[in-house]
Structure formats: C-alpha cells, structure tokens
Amino acid sequence: MIALIVLAVAFLEIAALRLIGVDGNRVTAALLALTPYWTIGGLLLGGFSLAFRHWWIGGIVLAVALAVAGTLLPRAFASAQPAAHGAHLRVMSSNQYLGRADVKTIVRLVRDNKVDVLNLLELTPREAGEFERAGLFDVLPHRVFEPRYGGAGSGIASRYPLTQQSLAGPSLMAQPSARADVNGTPVEIVAVHPIPPTTDAAQWKKEMGGLPRPDSGGPVRVLAGDFNSTVDHATFRDLLSGGYTDAALNRGEGFKPTWPSSFFPPPVTIDHVLVDPRVAVDAYRVLDVPDSDHRAVLAELTLP
Structure with a gap:
C-alpha cells in the first residue's frame, strides 16, 4: 500500500x-x-x-x-496543410556530437535526399575542414559557419546564396542565422541549439525565449536544430504557440525519437524543424547518422 x-x-x-x-x-x-x-x-x-x-x-x-x-x-496524427504553391525546400538538421559524427554519411544523405539547407550543430573546426574535403560544398556551396571546439559550434550550408543575419538572442552555443532567396521567396533560417535544461534550466528558458517568432508579413522563417526540448516542455510549447508548425507533429510523426541514437537513456524527441504557418510540410523523416548520439531530421516543405 x-x-x-x-x-x-x-x-x-x-x-x-x-x-x-x-x-x-x-x-x-x-x-x-x-x-x-x-x-x-x-x-x-x-x-x-x-x-x-x-x-x-x-x-x-x-x-x-x-x-x-x-x-x-x-x-x-497528421494535420491539415496550408494552401502553399511556391518553391520546394528540403531542410535537414544534424547534431554532430562534438564533431564526431560521420561526415561522409552526412554528405551522402544530402546528395541522396536532395537537401537544400543543412543545419549542423556541435560543429568543430576540424569537422568543417572534413566537410570541405568530403565535397559538401560542391552540393551546398553557400555557408554561414561558426565552428567552435567542444559542442558550441554550429553552421548553415545551403544550395542558395545566404546573407548572414542575427535573428536569435544571446546564447552560450552558436545559433547562426541567414536569409536565402529560394526562387524569389525570401527564407530566414536559424540553426537552433540552446543549452540543455539539465545544465541550466533558467538559461535554457532564456535562450529558447530569444528565438525569433514567425513574421506573417515578412520572410518565411524556418528554425531547425537541437532544441534540447520536447513537446512536453511548456517552454517549447510557448514557441509553438507563437505560430510555428512542428514538421514532425504536422505529419503525425511526433513520437519518433531523435536522441539518443541508442536505447539508453529512454529516447526522446528533442531535434525539430519548425516552419512558418504559411509553409506546407510535405514529408518528414528521421535519419541515422553513424558516430552521432543524435539522429538527423529532414523536412520537405512547400513555400507560400
């Protein structure tokens, strides 16, 4: 009893x-x-x-x-889609596990899935050089990289020209952002990586709160990366309530875990692709990446 x-x-x-x-x-x-x-x-x-x-x-x-x-x-369960008839955009995000994730697999996934924008978290200077030697920039020639040692580096690689911006608030780990012109449609992209709440819950809430909200009258916004948050965190739901659509939830794939890639601790979904509510989510997948503790996420989008 x-x-x-x-x-x-x-x-x-x-x-x-x-x-x-x-x-x-x-x-x-x-x-x-x-x-x-x-x-x-x-x-x-x-x-x-x-x-x-x-x-x-x-x-x-x-x-x-x-x-x-x-x-x-x-x-x-999948949700209804907005009436979007613009260009198609494939966005992929991968946490590189302190720069240890297999670079050749990432480049292969980019080629095989015709990825247009790749967000990389925990990107180190050494691994940035490996990506260049592996041919990533032959496929995605434009980049805004902020590689750092440890897990603090991040970067964006794109098929389309990028203009670097500063959309996210101050954070302990790099969260670069950039604007791309996708066949005439401006798209603002943020590589998201706030500090984990298990390290400092107050700082995590502050960094999550510093992420930009959708701008219905401005460019399309896409936030992709390791949010260190699940849908069961009120802090993450506050971000969604600002207007974003979670690609996994939209396609009924919200239970697919992204971390850890092993079975212990119990796998959870902390990697996400959030899109402007004007964007249609055509498909969403979770992909295995050797030598990473995360799985990559890929969303296929139709822009307004």
Missing part, C-alpha cells in the same frame, strides 16, 4: 507539471522529457491499483494518466 502511494504521488507530481505547463528546474525538466513513458507507467499503475481494489489511488491515477495521454495522442 505504501509503495503504491509513493509511486502514485511521484506520477501525479510530474503529471501536474505537464498539465499546468510548468517546466521547473533541471530535474523536473528532465523528467518532463520522459512524459510518454511516465504516462504508460501511470496507466499501468492505475489499472494495477484498481485490480487490487485500491479504488481511490487507482481512480485518481488512471484519470490523470488518461488526461495526459489525451495531450499526447494528437502527435500521432
């Missing part, structure tokens, strides 16, 4: 944070990233409690678990 109460209280605390929209500190932010797993556990705990006639525990836990499950289910 005591064990059931302890488990029930633990579940209800996390569920309450998810339902009221509070990320809290770095511990609760980490736990919230595991909300789908917690929800399954809550459903099992509620059913188990009812089976052994612990009616109050089972009833409350099961009701709350079902409420949380109701917030999760929509990410498995």
Whole structure:
C-alpha cells in the first residue's frame, strides 16, 4: 500500500507539471522529457491499483494518466496543410556530437535526399575542414559557419546564396542565422541549439525565449536544430504557440525519437524543424547518422 502511494504521488507530481505547463528546474525538466513513458507507467499503475481494489489511488491515477495521454495522442496524427504553391525546400538538421559524427554519411544523405539547407550543430573546426574535403560544398556551396571546439559550434550550408543575419538572442552555443532567396521567396533560417535544461534550466528558458517568432508579413522563417526540448516542455510549447508548425507533429510523426541514437537513456524527441504557418510540410523523416548520439531530421516543405 505504501509503495503504491509513493509511486502514485511521484506520477501525479510530474503529471501536474505537464498539465499546468510548468517546466521547473533541471530535474523536473528532465523528467518532463520522459512524459510518454511516465504516462504508460501511470496507466499501468492505475489499472494495477484498481485490480487490487485500491479504488481511490487507482481512480485518481488512471484519470490523470488518461488526461495526459489525451495531450499526447494528437502527435500521432497528421494535420491539415496550408494552401502553399511556391518553391520546394528540403531542410535537414544534424547534431554532430562534438564533431564526431560521420561526415561522409552526412554528405551522402544530402546528395541522396536532395537537401537544400543543412543545419549542423556541435560543429568543430576540424569537422568543417572534413566537410570541405568530403565535397559538401560542391552540393551546398553557400555557408554561414561558426565552428567552435567542444559542442558550441554550429553552421548553415545551403544550395542558395545566404546573407548572414542575427535573428536569435544571446546564447552560450552558436545559433547562426541567414536569409536565402529560394526562387524569389525570401527564407530566414536559424540553426537552433540552446543549452540543455539539465545544465541550466533558467538559461535554457532564456535562450529558447530569444528565438525569433514567425513574421506573417515578412520572410518565411524556418528554425531547425537541437532544441534540447520536447513537446512536453511548456517552454517549447510557448514557441509553438507563437505560430510555428512542428514538421514532425504536422505529419503525425511526433513520437519518433531523435536522441539518443541508442536505447539508453529512454529516447526522446528533442531535434525539430519548425516552419512558418504559411509553409506546407510535405514529408518528414528521421535519419541515422553513424558516430552521432543524435539522429538527423529532414523536412520537405512547400513555400507560400
């Protein structure tokens, strides 16, 4: 009985944070990233409690678990698309795991999938040189790179000419941005990589808050990268509420994990492609990258 109460209280605390929209500190932010797993556990705990006639525990836990499950289910179903009839754009993002990810695989994925814009996170100076030798710039000749040692570097490579901009707020890791002219349609791109909430939750919220919102009267905006956030974080949902469409959610692929590429810790979805609400998402995929702890994400878009 005591064990059931302890488990029930633990579940209800996390569920309450998810339902009221509070990320809290770095511990609760980490736990919230595991909300789908917690929800399954809550459903099992509620059913188990009812089976052994612990009616109050089972009833409350099961009701709350079902409420949380109701917030999760929509990410498995595709949404309606806006009427977009402009140019097609393929955007890919890959976290390079401190510059260790296999460069030749990235270049092959770019060629095979006809990628137009590639965002690279945790890009090191050494790996930037490897990309040049591997022929990335033969395919994507334009770039705004800010390579750094450790995990702080990032970059954008593009099929279209780029004009460097400064769209994201101050951040500990590089978050370069640029404007591309895609067959007459201006597109602003940000390579997103805020600090993880498990390192500093307050700084993470600040950096997420510094990302630009969509501008319905201006250029199309695309944010792609490692957000260190799942849809179960209120901080990330605040960004979506500003008007962005998450490509994975839009195509009903919201449960596809992107980190880690192994099975432990439990995989979660922290890499995203967010697009202007005027943009149609034609397809979304998650791709394996050898030697990276992340999987790459690829979205095929139609511009307005």
